[in-house]
Amino acid sequence: MKNPVLFVVVGASGAGKGVLLRSVRDMGERHVVVIPKVTTRSPKTTDGPEMISVSSIDLKRYDIQYGNYKAQYGISSREVYLGLRSGRHCLVICSNMKIAIPQLKEIFGPLMKLVYLYAPITPEVTEENQRLIGATRSDETKVRKDKVSVIFRYYIDNIGIFDHVLLNVGDPEDLSDQMFRLVQSYN
């Protein structure tokens, strides 16, 4: 790989982040390494191997920390560097616009490619998705519903800083196709 980059994917709840991660995993680590995140929230049935539940975050190892829905999350910049050094692209899902994304940009500069994952979702769809994945806390569901428009607003207000947009508006294969072609364009 000539120019390995870090894809930071921003997307609202229900935008298709799970589908995207699955397709990236299907591509194999030869193409993209999914950077794991640690979190203090309890595990969900939909969590993939990139989400590690812990009782507390090792602040030294996970140097990028942020809070979401009353839980703490951590990302290790070292793991990203290790992935990039091995000549592979890295991908992390992160929708924390206030702390984590600016921090990632500060650390990785032009190596970071900010990707917006768009799906035409409504707050009602988000609520239904939350119900399906077994989210029981109504306050969290409400925050996630509100965040759908907040993230979309963030995109509209900061369109210039986004490098790419994945449109999740049809079949899951179309989303995989876009991600694969995006990855290929950096090879």
Place this chain on the structure above:
Amino acid sequence: MARRLYLITGAPGSGKSTLLRLLPEVTDQFQIVPKVTTRRRRKDDGPEIRSIEHTNSAVIPGTHSLAEFVASHQLVYKYDYATSTLSVQGPLPHEELKAIKKAVIDEIDGEKRPDILRAIEALARRANSFPSKYDLIYEQYNVRYGLASSDLISLLCRGISPVAIVNDIRILRDIKAVFGQQACCIYIYAPLQAHELAALQTARGAVNASGGIDFEQTMRRTEKAKVILRRYIENIEVFDHVIINGRQTPTELAHQARGIMNAAADSFHELVVTEDLAE
């Protein structure tokens, strides 16, 4: 605001024309570069599209069917019975070419047909030929479109950002190859359902003879929307930005355009700083 060449791609009904209408709110340093086309101008066409205007003629034997065809298209076709000359003003679109061929061939002896067909096709070629300055040419659904790179260059040299609507990936890639980072490809996406597109078409006058929704045209446009989305999916890396024309107000469409243009300006400012340091 940095001058850049903005190329807008989007499906029917995605908001391309609305965006062009709103651009004066964003910047006054731009100019819409019209495409020339071999299709006739539609009622809802904006300043971004221009039909070929020259007149061409050919000697073709007059037939009853051809006279009927000319009578029903008298704004653009003329037939001179003294000289057996058919003249067409502007392009000769595919459907009209088919109709003329049929009108003549059905009433002409078999052995004369090849020569007459050649004359009609030569007329169509002349009618659909672009002036030589148009060097960026593509075809979609039997319609040809052309842009002149010299128009783009002369605007950029005058400090004006050219804006054009281009739905062809080869042209986008060609322009990017020539203009590099100065070319900015924007995909505009509207999450329209089929019934919303039908309503939009009706509002734009796509109604059938009895005044109802023209389902055929709506279906054609829905199909075209899918094809254009597919082009985005398969060429995602070509596009620098995506404007999402969701359920926001037109102001927010302009807001996104402003964000894109400001980002372009910022990146060019960065370049200027680098040059200053180098000195």
